[in-house]
Each structure stands twice: as C-alpha cells, then as structure tokens.
Amino acid sequence: MSVDVELNCDLGEGMPNDEAIMPYLGSCNIAAGGHAGNVHSISQTIKLAKKHQVKIGAHPSYPDRANFGRIPMDLPFPQLQKSLIHQIDLINTVAAKENLELNHIKFHGALYLMSLSSQKLAQQLAQLIATRYKGLALYAPYGSFMAKEALLHDIPVKYEGFADRAYLDGSTLASRKEAGSLLTNLDTIKSQVLSMIKSGIISTIDQKEYTIKVNTICIHGDHPKALEIAQTLAPIIQTRKNDR
Template sequence: MYSKMVVDINCDVGEGVENEHLLMPYISSCNIACGGHFGDVNSIDKTIQLAIKNKVKIGAHPSFPDKENFGRLLMQISNEDLKKSIQNQLDLFLERLFLVDEKLHHIKPHGALYNAIIVDEKLAILFIDVIKPYLNDTYLYVPYNSVVEKVALKNNIKIKYEAFADRNYNNDLTLVSRKEKKALITNPISVFEHVYKIISEQKVTTIFNVEKEFKADTYCIHGDNLNALKVLKFLKEEFLKKEISIG
C-alpha cells in the first residue's frame, strides 16, 4: 500500500524490562539507557544488537545518575558532577556503538532530566553545552515550545520535536506528573486518538480538555508501559488504515 505519510515511533529501551525483542519490530527509533538511570555494557550491547537486527535508529538516553529512583526524581547534584555523569554515559554508549560500526542517530534525555530542561534555562544550557560535542550530524529529541528547544536552536543543533503517545499533557504542555492518576495513557484506542490528533491537526488535547497547538516529528511509547506491545500493534493497524507507515 502506498503511504502518504511516514511517522517515527520511538521507544525507551534497555531499561531492564526485557521486552525489547517484542517491541523493536513495531518502532523506528529507540532510546537506549546508558548507565544513568539504568544500563551497563551488557544491556547496552544487547539492545544495540536488537536495534540493528530490526533496522531501528539508535539513540542514547542519558539521565541523572540515579538508579535508585530510575532517574525520575529531580536530583540535587553539582553542575560538574552532572556534566561528568552525562559525559561518562555518552562516552560509554559511543564506545559500544563504535565496536559494531554504528552511528548515533539521536540523543534523548530521560525522566526528571528531560522534564527539568523543558523549563529550566540554566540546566538546559548546561545540558546542551555537555552534549554539543557528541552531536555530529546527530539529532536531539526535544518537546515542542520548550526552553531546551530554544537553547538547542541557538546552538545550531538539529532537533526533532517529540510527543509522548502514552502520556497526558498539562495546559502549559508539560507532562502530567506520574504521581497523578491520569498521567499515563494505557488504552490503545486512546493512545491512537491522542497521536492522530497531533498528526492530523497539529494540536493536543490537554488533561483539562483544552486544545493546544503542538508539533511532533517523533512519538514516544515507553517500553515499561505494561500495555506497550498492545499499543504498538494497535497503532500500526490503525496507521495502515490511514495510509501512514512507521519509519
């Protein structure tokens, strides 16, 4: 079937769920944990191999160095320690990629670090300064209309706008806190409706039922979402009906 549109679906992987072999056939790019919130040489290598096998674009997923809280809590850490940690994570990841002659397609920060640089200019500048040397023809995944987007563009960094397919948004386009009941979208039909509205109208409906302008080049499904596989299968089926392919 001829597809009028191609959509990138990304997934956070290499995080200990051990479902990557099931998810990879349904996604087109992946974000592999590289030791901050989860991950070591073995998990990185295993996930890279699965991505290569499934022809999935490979990204690094750096985080606060906080395995205890899975990188999902804002961490009190000095600027120097944070810089060193992110550098160590990316150095390790690029070393593993080099050994299999693969290139880094993108970088996507994880969890609390991702959420912080959306709104905190000083932290966004720090993050961009650290990762800039690693971005040779490489993309940075960022949220639409965020602080980190603006800092990245000022530094001539190539970006792709990311939307979360399985998360709800507040009116200011920040993510609804995972502490709230409606933070996650687990029903496959609801995920599709959420994503298709962004694709077709460039708008998102917030948790307060307000429509906001929104743009996305890539859509994330969290690998630790219990319904991740069901959601991905359903998305693929519904996309086909709309002549949309994943790639």
C-alpha cells in the same frame, strides 16, 4: 494511512518486551547506565536495533538507579555533566563495536522534564551537546526550553510527542503522581496520537488545547501495554527503514 512520523521507544531498561517491540520502531533510546542499563543490556539492545534497521540514541539521565531517574537531583552541573558524558560515551563505545553510530540523544525522566521548564539547565545541556556531540539530533517537545536552546546551538531537533502520557500543557507531561497521567486505553492513545500528527493539537489533562509539532512519537518501554501500543500505532506510523 501512514504519515511521515516515526515511532520511538525507551529500551534497554530491563523490561521483557524489547525484542518484540523493536520491529515497530524507527528509533530507540537506549538506557545508558544512569537510571538503568549496563554494558550487556546496551550491547543486546544495539544488536537488536541493527537487526531491525532501527536508529539508536543515547538515553542518559540523572545518576539515580534507585529511583529510576525519575526524581530531580540537586547536582552541580559539572558533576551532572561528567555523568552524562560517561553515559553517552558508553553507548558510543558499544555502538562502535557493531559499526554503528548514534543518531540522537534523548534525556530521561526527571532530567528530561527539568530541561523543558528550566532555561538555565536547557542552555547547559545544549552547550554540552553542541561542543562534544556535534551532529547528533536531540529529541525534545515543541515549544520547550530544551528545543529552543538546541536550535540556538545549531543542534538538529526532532520534536517528540508522547503516546502514553497525558499532557499538562503544550510541552509538559502531567506528573506521574497525578491520576490519569498514564494513558492505558488503546483507543485514547490512538486518538491522542492522531490528533498530534493530523491536526497538530494536544488536549491536556484539564481539557485545554495547545498547538504541537511532532516528528517522532514515544512509547515508554516500561509501560504495561508498550507492545500493544506499538502494534496499535504501527498502521498509522510506518517508518521507512531504509531512510538512514
């Protein structure tokens, strides 16, 4: 069985399994230097993606390598915007050397989560993408402020679901500090993904159910079972590599 949903993964973050995971993906989100990554890791990841015909996206974050971009930062938006532009443009520059173009943008960590619940931040980020990166898709959960604002700004949206994380509601992940927020049982992960793509339902950490739409399923590259998850989901999500 296969469905018209792709598999994506956050890569270029210094993990040892990027090369093994890449063949299973339809797209990858490349760390752009804010939370992890540098010119060398970006270049290596892009070359791997090119080899396996995987679409590439920028994965910018709060500029906070010490906390891996997973703690919200109280930055004035002009300062944050300057950092995001630097990060996305860096990916663009390295990709151009391989004659590749970016497919999408996916924000990372705390910035991603903040954009889902803060309409003001979502508006600011959408305006940035619409004016400077017109034509690029945005990965964001269905029903989130970020997805809604992107559509209002005529930004193509790929609705993202998560294979390896528990949900708090229909568009928000449970905090990593909460017990059970990181899914590690492969059967549980497979069941969650099947529910999202076949039934359009996500069951939350407190057993509530919400409607969800997904076009792409994320695996976190730093998950201890990232490769096993990719191998488990591959028979379900078989990306057509020539659909570019």
